[in-house]
Amino acid sequence: MRILLLSHSFNSLTQRLHVELRERGHHVSVELDIHADVTRESVALYRPDLVIAPFLKRAIPDDIWRSVCCLIVHPGPPGDRGPAALDWAILEDASEWGVTVLQADGEFDAGPVWAFRTFPMRSAAKSSIYRDEVTSSAVEAVLEAVAAIEAGRAAPQPLRADDPRIRTRGPCRQADRAIDWQLDTTATILRKIRSADGMPGLVDSLFFQDVRLFDAHEAHEISGVPGTVVAQCDGALARATIDGAVWIGHVRRLAPRSLKRPAAKIFAEEAAQLPHRPGCGYAPIRYREYGQVGELAFSFYNGAMSTGDCEALLDAYRAALARPTRVLLLTGGQDYWSNGIHLAEIEAAESAADESWRNINAIDDLARAIIETTDRLVVSVMRGNAGAGGVFLSLAADEVWASDQIVLNPHYKDMGNLYGSEYWTYLLPRRAGAANATRITQCRLPMGVAEARRLGIVDRVLSGEELADISLVRRGAAMASDAGLAMRLAAKQQRRAADEAEKPLQSYRDAELRRMKLNFYGFDPSYHVARYNFIHKVPKSRTPLTIASHRSTRVPGRPIGMAVPS
Numbered sequence: 001m002r003i004l005l006l007s008h009s010f011n012s013l014t015q016r017l018h019v020e021l022r023e024r025g026h027h028v029s030v031e032l033d034i035h036a037d038v039t040r041e042s043v044a045l046y047r048p049d050l051v052i053a054p055f056l057k058r059a060i061p062d063d064i065w066r067s068v069c070c071l072i073v074h075p076g077p078p079g080d081r082g083p084a085a086l087d088w089a090i091l092e093d094a095s096e097w098g099v100t101v102l103q104a105d106g107e108f109d110a111g112p113v114w115a116f117r118t119f120p121m122r123s124a125a126k127s128s129i130y131r132d133e134v135t136s137s138a139v140e141a142v143l144e145a146v147a148a149i150e151a152g153r154a155a156p157q158p159l160r161a162d163d164p165r166i167r168t169r170g171p172c173r174q175a176d177r178a179i180d181w182q183l184d185t186t187a188t189i190l191r192k193i194r195s196a197d198g199m200p201g202l203v204d205s206l207f208f209q210d211v212r213l214f215d216a217h218e219a220h221e222i223s224g225v226p227g228t229v230v231a232q233c234d235g236a237l238a239r240a241t242i243d244g245a246v247w248i249g250h251v252r253r254l255a256p257r258s259l260k261r262p263a264a265k266i267f268a269e270e271a272a273q274l275p276h277r278p279g280c281g282y283a284p285i286r287y288r289e290y291g292q293v294g295e296l297a298f299s300f301y302n303g304a305m306s307t308g309d310c311e312a313l314l315d316a317y318r319a320a321l322a323r324p325t326r327v328l329l330l331t332g333g334q335d336y337w338s339n340g341i342h343l344a345e346i347e348a349a350e351s352a353a354d355e356s357w358r359n360i361n362a363i364d365d366l367a368r369a370i371i372e373t374t375d376r377l378v379v380s381v382m383r384g385n386a387g388a389g390g391v392f393l394s395l396a397a398d399e400v401w402a403s404d405q406i407v408l409n410p411h412y413k414d415m416g417n418l419y420g421s422e423y424w425t426y427l428l429p430r431r432a433g434a435a436n437a438t439r440i441t442q443c444r445l446p447m448g449v450a451e452a453r454r455l456g457i458v459d460r461v462l463s464g465e466e467l468a469d470i471s472l473v474r475r476g477a478a479m480a481s482d483a484g485l486a487m488r489l490a491a492k493q494q495r496r497a498a499d500e501a502e503k504p505l506q507s508y509r510d511a512e513l514r515r516m517k518l519n520f521y522g523f524d525p526s527y528h529v530a531r532y533n534f535i536h537k538v539p540k541s542r543t544p545l546t547i548a549s550h551r552s553t554r555v556p557g558r559p560i561g562m563a564v565p566s
Contacts (some may be wrong), residue, residue, distance in 0.1 A: 079165030127198030215249025303336025340389025
C-alpha cells in the first residue's frame with residue numbers, strides 16, 4: 001500500500017511506524033502537519049491509499065478524510081476522548097491504559113474503531129510510557145488495522161452514544177496538577193510531575209524562582225521539612241515531602257528561551273551548600289557484578305551525554321576494567337541507549353563551539369577506551385532508542401544486543417550537516433561494509449533492528465523477557481564460561497593490532513575531528529542554527545525531503561538512499 005504518515009513531528013512513534021510499515025513492504029512517506037493546505041498538497045502529490053496520523057495536535061480537514069481513509073492513533077482506550085489522555089491516566093493513577101486506532105470523521109476522537117490494545121501502567125514519566133508501552137501498542141494496533149484494510153474488511157461501527165466507556169476530558173492544566181508540598185505524599189507528587197514530563201513540565205518554584213520540573217524519582221532514606229531542598233547528587237536536587245523526598249533531575253526556568261538542564265546546574269550556588277547523597281535513588285551510572293559478568297548501567301535523561309557525563313562514564317568504565325570479569329555489559333536506559341553529545345548543555349555554554357569540541361572529544365575518549373579493551377568481551381545492550389553518536393558508540397563493543405522494539409538513527413546530517421565522530425569511519429564500514437556505511441549515513445532515515453541486524457550493526461535481537469536483567473546476565477555468563485573464549489580474545493587482540501598497524505585509531509579520529517572543527521568553528525553556521533532550532537523547538541517550515549519521498553523526483557514511496565545488505 002501507499003501510506004502517508006501525517007504527524008505534528010517525526011517523533012518516536014512516527015519513526016517506529018515508518019520503520020515497521022516499510023519492513024512489511026509498504027511504500028511510506030511522511031508529511032509534517034504544518035498547514036492544512038500543505039497537507040492537501042501532499043495528498044494530491046502522493047495519492048495515498050491510506051493516511052495514518054500517529055501524532056496530531058489538530059483535526060484532519062474534512063475534505064481530506066472524506067477523500068481518503070485516515071486512521072488516527074489515540075493514546076487511550078476505546079471511548080477515551082480528549083487531547084491529554086496519557087496525562088490524565090498518570091495523574092489519576094490508572095492501573096491499565098491503552099491505544100486506539102480509529103477512523104477520522106466529523107467528531108474528534110470518536111470515529112469507528114479499527115483496532116486497540118491495552119497495557120498495564122507502570123510508575124514512570126509520561127514520555128517514558130509513550131516511548132515504550134504506547135508506541136509498542138500503537139504499532140500492533142496500526143498493523144492490525146492496515147491488514148484489515150488490505151483485506152477489504154469493513155470498518156467497525158462507531159461506539160454507541162450510550163457506551164459506558166465514553167469519557168471526554170479536556171486539556172490537563174497546570175492547576176490540575178499543582179503540588180501542595182505541605183499535603184501531597186511522595187507518590188502523589190511523583191504522579192503530578194510525571195504526568196507533565198516531556199512536555200510541558202510541571203510549574204513550581206525552587207529557591208523562590210518559577211520553574212518547570214522534570215525527571216522526578218523517589219528519594220530513598222532522605223527526609224526533611226516538606227518543600228525544602230535537602231540534598232544533591234549527580235545534577236539532581238532532593239526536595240522533602242511529608243513522607244520522604246523526591247529527586248528533581250531537570251528543571252527549566254519560565255523565562256522565554258530558557259533551557260531544560262540538570263537542576264543542580266541551574267541552581268549551582270544553592271546546590272553547592274547541600275549535602276551530597278549518592279545511592280539514594282538517583283544514579284545515572286551504576287556498576288554491578290555477577291561472578292565473571294560485570295554490568296555498567298547508564299541512563300542519561302533523553303539519552304544526551306554532556307562532557308561531564310562522558311567523563312564520569314569513562315571513569316566508571318575504567319574502574320569496571322579493574323575488576324576480574326570476563327564479560328562486561330554496557331546497558332543503557334529503558335528509554336534511550338544514547339543520543340550522543342548533549343545539545344542543550346552546548347547551547348547553554350558561553351561558547352557553543354568550544355563546548356561542542358569538549359563534548360565530542362570526551363565521547364571519543366570513551367569510545368576509544370571501549371575499542372581498545374582486549375582482555376574481555378564488551379557487549380552493548382540497547383533497551384532503548386539510539387541516535388547519532390550514540391549508535392556509533394555502541395559499535396565500539398564486541399557485540400551489540402538490541403531490543404526488537406527500538407529505533408536507531410545512525411546518522412548526523414540532520415543536525416546542520418554535522419559530520420560526526422566516535423570513530424564511526426572505522427567502526428561502521430567494519431560492520432556494514434563501505435558502500436552501506438555511505439548509504440546509512442547519507443539517507444538520514446530511522447532504522448529498525450531487523451534492518452540493523454541484516455546490515456551487521458546489531459548482532460542479536462532480543463525481545464520480552466530476554467531483556468530482563470537476569471536473562472542478560474545469564475547470557476553474559478554463558479559467554480564468560482564458553483570454552484572458546486580464550487581463542488576469541490586472542491583473535492580480538494590480533495585484529496586490533498592488525499587494524500592499528502594498517503591505520504591507527506588516532507588517524508580516524510583526527511580526520512573526523514578536522515571535519516567536525518569546520519562544523520563548530522567554520523563559516524557555515526548550519527550546525528549552530530539546527531541545534532538552536534532543535535533545542536528551542538522551533539516549528540518546521542517544511543518536511544525534510546529525506547522523509548517526504550512524495551516531494552522528491554524519485555519514485556513515490558521509495559526512500560532515498562535505502563541501505564541494502566552488503
